[in-house]
Amino acid sequence: xxxxxxxxxxxxxxxxxxxxxxxxxxxxxxxxxxxxxxxxxxxxxxxxxxxxxxxxxxxxxxxxxxxxxxxxxxxxxxxxxxxxxxxxxxxxxxxxxxxxxxxxxxxxxxxxxxxxxxxxxxxxxxxxxxxxxxxxxxxxxxxxxxxxxxxxxxxxxxxxxxxxxxxxxxxxxxxxxxxxxxxxxxxxxxxxxxxxxxxxxxxxxxxxxxxxxxxxxxxxxxxxxxxxxxxxxxxxxxxxxxxxxxxxxxxxxxxxxxxxxxxxxxxxxxxxx
Amino acid sequence: xxxxxxxxxxxxxxxxxxxxxxxxxxxxxxxxxxxxxxxxxxxxxxxxxxxxxxxxxxxxxxxxxxxxxxxxxxxxxxxxxxxxxxxxxxxxxxxxxxxxxxxxxxxxxxxxxxxxxxxxxxxxxxxxxxxxxxxxxxxxxxxxxxxxxxxxxxxxxxxxxxxxxxxxxxxxxxxxxxxxxxxxxxxxxxxxxxxxxxxxxxxxxxxxxxxxxxxxxxxxxxxxxxxxxxxxxxxxxxxxxxxxxxxxxxxxxxxxxxxxxxxxxxxxxxxxxxxxxxxxxxxxxxxxx
Numbered sequence: 001x002x003x004x005x006x007x008x009x010x011x012x013x014x015x016x017x018x019x020x021x022x023x024x025x026x027x028x029x030x031x032x033x034x035x036x037x038x039x040x041x042x043x044x045x046x047x048x049x050x051x052x053x054x055x056x057x058x059x060x061x062x063x064x065x066x067x068x069x070x071x072x073x074x075x076x077x078x079x080x081x082x083x084x085x086x087x088x089x090x091x092x093x094x095x096x097x098x099x100x101x102x103x104x105x106x107x108x109x110x111x112x113x114x115x116x117x118x119x120x121x122x123x124x125x126x127x128x129x130x131x132x133x134x135x136x137x138x139x140x141x142x143x144x145x146x147x148x149x150x151x152x153x154x155x156x157x158x159x160x161x162x163x164x165x166x167x168x169x170x171x172x173x174x175x176x177x178x179x180x181x182x183x184x185x186x187x188x189x190x191x192x193x194x195x196x197x198x199x200x201x202x203x204x205x206x207x208x209x210x211x212x213x214x215x216x217x218x219x220x221x222x223x224x225x226x227x228x229x230x231x232x233x234x235x236x237x238x239x240x241x242x243x244x245x246x247x248x249x250x251x252x253x254x255x256x257x258x259x260x261x262x263x264x265x266x267x268x269x270x271x272x273x
Numbered sequence: 274x275x276x277x278x279x280x281x282x283x284x285x286x287x288x289x290x291x292x293x294x295x296x297x298x299x300x301x302x303x304x305x306x307x308x309x310x311x312x313x314x315x316x317x318x319x320x321x322x323x324x325x326x327x328x329x330x331x332x333x334x335x336x337x338x339x340x341x342x343x344x345x346x347x348x349x350x351x352x353x354x355x356x357x358x359x360x361x362x363x364x365x366x367x368x369x370x371x372x373x374x375x376x377x378x379x380x381x382x383x384x385x386x387x388x389x390x391x392x393x394x395x396x397x398x399x400x401x402x403x404x405x406x407x408x409x410x411x412x413x414x415x416x417x418x419x420x421x422x423x424x425x426x427x428x429x430x431x432x433x434x435x436x437x438x439x440x441x442x443x444x445x446x447x448x449x450x451x452x453x454x455x456x457x458x459x460x461x462x463x464x465x466x467x468x469x470x471x472x473x474x475x476x477x478x479x480x481x482x483x484x485x486x487x488x489x490x491x492x493x494x495x496x497x498x499x500x501x502x503x504x505x506x507x508x509x510x511x512x513x514x515x516x517x518x519x520x521x522x523x524x525x526x527x528x529x530x531x532x533x534x535x536x537x538x539x540x541x542x543x544x545x546x547x548x549x550x551x552x553x554x555x556x557x558x559x560x561x562x
Contacts, residue, residue: 018379
């Protein structure tokens with residue numbers, strides 16, 4: 001009994017610690033300067049205002065938003081197509097010798113690469129190709145960075161579908177790819193959708209590549225808008241809160257929509273939740 | 274088309290993208306780290322291992338390495354302990370368990386950049402809610418991320434807030450995957466709660482712990498976003514991490530050769546540490562499939 005009460009108190013305490021900072025961000029985005037610099041600090045603004053969002057809008061919010069959406073969706077489409085095909089190959093075919101294991105491990109090991117080591121060469125490459133400060137440049141970088149994740153996730157999903165099903169279809173005269181498309185692919189759609197959402201989240205919130213490869217609203221994404229509210233001379237607290245809220249909300253919605261696959265996604269498919 | 278050609282064809286696009294991501298940067302890094310580039314003229318000069326020699330005697334590099342090590346060590350340890358505790362509590366059966374599980378995952382789902390600005394706002398000095406709260410407890414306000422002695426600790430705190438849920442998530446999945454038989458056997462043998470934890474739960478949870486710690490280590494060793502936004506490496510370089518120092522060297526001072534040489538060291542360190550874990554995981558047969 002004592003433990004149950006203690007447990008309830010503990011859980012509520014942790015829940016407050018978890019929720020409060022998020023609520024504080026949203027609250028700040030609706031505060032005037034008077035409220036932001038008010039003592040005591042208040043969770044519910046005395047003079048709630050939407051002007052922070054309006055200011056961001058005139059600052060060019062739409063351009064950042066459009067960039068983020070285009071980059072995230074393009075990255076997801078490319079990585080899903082490229083990654084699923086590779087995953088199918090690794091799951092269904094045997095390469096000679098130990099090459100299945102080798103290729104799989106190589107793909108996994110790219111997760112170890114600190115982005116900082118790739119970002120300098122990538123910047124030089126993009127400059128050479130004239131793709132600095134373009135959405136295309138960012139998409140190429142994100143696609144390369146997310147393909148290993150998609151391969152590893154989709155390989156896990158495809159392996160779980162018995163290959164007999166495809167073989168039956170092939171006996172009936174289907175080609176290999178036709179059998180995959182019409183038999184296995186529909187069965188992995190939930191996993192595929194979850195994987196796609198993970199890649200959307202990853203490119204939506206990525207910061208380092210965006211910082212290096214983009215320079216103007218022509219291609220900069222939302223995280224750049226957030227960080228640019230911190231200038232050399234001052235911090236625009238309200239706008240920063242608003243930009244942060246706008247960046248956060250879609251990610252939260254997406255992340256909770258794939259909660260079932262969260263363990264798998266966050267552990268790179270290593271733990272089957 | 275024959276299967277033997279099809280299997281390579283399907284792999285090809287992914288392999289090409291991965292070459293862009295791994296092999297090309299590695300080749301570039303090796304080449305660049307052996308050169309020095311004159312920023313004004315763009316002329317490149319081969320300097321052999323001079324960039325690596327420079328690392329050895331660069332106090333700023335070792336400062337960054339030390340900060341990264343401290344950050345990683347404290348953050349991952351605390352996250353593991355807290356995450357394990359939360360996972361153990363939330364495997365017990367009670368009402369509203371699922372609600373709490375969902376709530377506790379929230380911080381992990383935030384974009385790291387957003388977590389950073391949230392705490393930037395909370396840490397505000399005169400008007401921040403953290404100092405106001407300390408005031409209520411009769412404690413004098415701190416400088417948090419703006420103070421040379423508290424900055425690194427303040428960043429670690431953000432990491433703990435954001436990523437303890439990750440440990441919790443993976444360990445919870447690990448706990449749920451443990452079959453009930455060993456516990457029944459332990460009960461029959463009259464094991465206490467603590468003995469059960471030590472001799473049944475922990476050994477069976479090892480793979481999940483290894484994976485969770487490995488993934489966290491890889492991410493904290495490369496920590497960049499939060500530091501860049503919250504402190505920019507200051508004050509007085511007290512929060513300069515390796516990734517940040519490489520970034521500044523490469524993109525603010527355009528010393529590409531030296532920056533890639535340092536990033537190489539970071540890669541080697543990450544790889545060595547990761548491989549220790551991966552070989553343990555192979556022994557536990559996690560990646561066998």
